[in-house]
Amino acid sequence: MSVRTRLACQFGCFLSRGYTPSVRQFSVHHQLCSQSESASSIAASFLSRFRSLGPQTRTQVLDSNQLQLLTLTLNRPTLYPNSPVLSDASAPLQQGTPLPAGYHLAYFTPAFLESELGADGTDISYNPESPFTRRMWAGGEVQWPRGPDGKPNPLRVGQEIQETTRVLSAEPKIVRKTGEEMIVVGVEKEFRNEHGVAVLDRRNWVFRKALSPSSSSVSTNLPDPITPSGPAFSKTSTTGNVHTRTMKQTAVTLFRFSALTFNPHKIHYSLPWARDVEGHRDIVVHGPLNLINILDLWRDTRTSTSTSEGPEPVLPQSISYRATSPLYAEDEYRVVLEDEDGVAKVQVIGPDGRTVAMKAEIKS
Numbered sequence: 001m002s003v004r005t006r007l008a009c010q011f012g013c014f015l016s017r018g019y020t021p022s023v024r025q026f027s028v029h030h031q032l033c034s035q036s037e038s039a040s041s042i043a044a045s046f047l048s049r050f051r052s053l054g055p056q057t058r059t060q061v062l063d064s065n066q067l068q069l070l071t072l073t074l075n076r077p078t079l080y081p082n083s084p085v086l087s088d089a090s091a092p093l094q095q096g097t098p099l100p101a102g103y104h105l106a107y108f109t110p111a112f113l114e115s116e117l118g119a120d121g122t123d124i125s126y127n128p129e130s131p132f133t134r135r136m137w138a139g140g141e142v143q144w145p146r147g148p149d150g151k152p153n154p155l156r157v158g159q160e161i162q163e164t165t166r167v168l169s170a171e172p173k174i175v176r177k178t179g180e181e182m183i184v185v186g187v188e189k190e191f192r193n194e195h196g197v198a199v200l201d202r203r204n205w206v207f208r209k210a211l212s213p214s215s216s217s218v219s220t221n222l223p224d225p226i227t228p229s230g231p232a233f234s235k236t237s238t239t240g241n242v243h244t245r246t247m248k249q250t251a252v253t254l255f256r257f258s259a260l261t262f263n264p265h266k267i268h269y270s271l272p273w274a275r276d277v278e279g280h281r282d283i284v285v286h287g288p289l290n291l292i293n294i295l296d297l298w299r300d301t302r303t304s305t306s307t308s309e310g311p312e313p314v315l316p317q318s319i320s321y322r323a324t325s326p327l328y329a330e331d332e333y334r335v336v337l338e339d340e341d342g343v344a345k346v347q348v349i350g351p352d353g354r355t356v357a358m359k360a361e362i363k364s
Contacts, residue, residue, distance in 0.1 A: 039132065039172035039181040046128040046185070050167035057164045060108055064093035064157045066260065070106040073256040074292065075232050080313075095158035098313040101144065102295040104155055104191055104199050105288050108163045109262035119210065120273070121264035128170065132183045132207040135265075137287035139322035139358075140203035144315040145196075152315040153198045155191060161198075164190045168202070183207045211277050222275060225282040226330035234293075236300070241339040243301045247293065248332045249285050257289050282328035287358070290335075291321055294346050294360050297335050321360035325350060333357065 068086050071079050078085055079093065079100070086093075110123040118124045118133055127133045144152045155161060169186035184206055191199040234247040251269070258268045266273035267284045274280040295316075302314045327333055331351045338345050348358040 039174075039183050042129050042132055043170040043172045043183045046183070047167065047170040050126075055164050055166045057162060058108055059160060059162050061160050062099070062107055062155060062157050064095070064097065066106050067097070067099060067103060067157060068093055069256075070103060070260055073253060073260060074296065075234065075253070076296075093157055095156075097157040098154035099156065100296070100299055100313055101315050101319075102142070102288075102292040104201070105292065106260050107161070108189075108191075109260075111262070114264075117264060120277075121266040121270075123264075126167065126185060126187060126205070128183050128185065128207050131209040132181075133210045134208040136206045136208070137323060138184065138204045138206045139287075139320075140201070141318060141320040142202070142291075143200040143318040144198070145200065146317070147196070152313070153193065153195045154313045154315060155193060155198045159193045162192045164192070166190075173206075180208065182209075222279070222281045225271065226328075228330060236297070238301070243297060243337045243339075245293070245297045245335045245337075246332060247335065249289070249327075249329055251283060251329045254283055254285065254289075254329055257286055261286075261288065280326060280328065282330065285327040285329065285331070287323045290323070290327070290348055290358050291319075291360075294321070294335055294337070294348065294358070295319065295362075297337050298344055298346075298362050301337065301339075317363045319360055319362045321346075321358060323358050325355050325357045327357045337362075 067079070071086050077087065079097070084093075110125065112123050112125070116124070118127070118135075120134065122135050124133065127135065144154075147153055166188045167185065168188050169184075171184050171186075173182050173184050174180065175182065184204055186202065186204050189199075189201040189203070190197055191201070228250060232248055232250045232253045234245055236243065236245045238244075254268050258264070263286070267278055267280060268274075268286055269283060271283055274283050298316065298319075299314045327348070327350060333351055334349045336347050336349060342364045344362040344364070346358075346360040346362065347356050348360075349355070350357050
């Protein structure tokens with residue numbers, strides 16, 4: 001055993017003596033000490049470590065620049081109807097501007113040196129032990145709690161926000177079709193301002209066995225990437241209680257969204273990695289980007305209100321969602337939202353018109 005590995009394993013013994021390391025120190029330790037174990041034992045070990053570690057808290061002031069850049073990345077010229085045009089640098093977003101549903105994802109981004117990232121570019125702070133380090137965003141639920149007056153408590157530009165992260169679960173799973181082992185990790189992020197909890201974001205990450213960068217996928221059997229055909233776009237139509245938004249994301253959109261969320265996962269910007277290592281036919285549209293697009297269609301088809309102090313955000317009570325199939329740059333796909341008795345059911349339908357890439361349910 002090398003000196004580095006021995007020291008890392010000794011580090012694990014400190015846990016039983018009451019020593020509480022940081023998430024960053026945990027990630028280094030479990031990578032160095034990992035052994036070939038079953039998904040079940042690795043999941044149990046992972047959950048035990050984070051229960052010992054406890055909740056992790058960060059504080060951040062929500063700045064207007066990040067909100068402005070995210071809105072432009074989403075190809076929206078204004079944040080709200082009748083709001084200033086965001087490409088006009090002389091009209092910045094004002095302090096107190098409320099964040100639309102889902103836009104909290106542009107804040108509290110992971111902060112790591114490149115040397116601390118995994119081979120696929122992802123941060124490893126909440127990874128189970130090797131080999132289950134290949135992370136994908138599988139789904140989750142976001143809630144916007146109501147106060148005693150029945151109104152939501154929106155996050156606003158200029159507020160100092162406290163984010164608290166808790167690991168809720170770690171469960172081994174087996175893919176029925178292939179027999180592949182994986183671990184599903186449930187994480188909760190609570191966002192609190194001076195008025196209390198504003199957003200409760202529970203997300204599920206799937207961790208599959210890592211792929212070696214030197215291993216080559218069957219990329220020769222993959223279709224060629226679609227030739228770029230102009231900028232990203234979206235167009236919306238409504239028939240009765242069904243709203244349909246047809247969209248296309250480009251490599252530029254995906255790059256800018258990765259940059260804003262400080263997400264270095266290579267499947268979203270490196271075509272060689274996405275195709276030759278991961279086996280995708282092109283770079284992959286982010287799950288969180290599709291989540292925001294779903295919420296944007298929902299709010300665009302609601303009746304918004306304004307006060308003398310500015311726009312009042314339309315926030316749902318909750319959204320539950322599940323990613324089921326990847327979408328790629330240059331795909332033309334549809335977000336279909338059907339309203340029914342205070343609940344909106346959503347499907348994101350791929351370019352073939354049949355494959356469902358994401359499902360969601362929004363409660364008003």
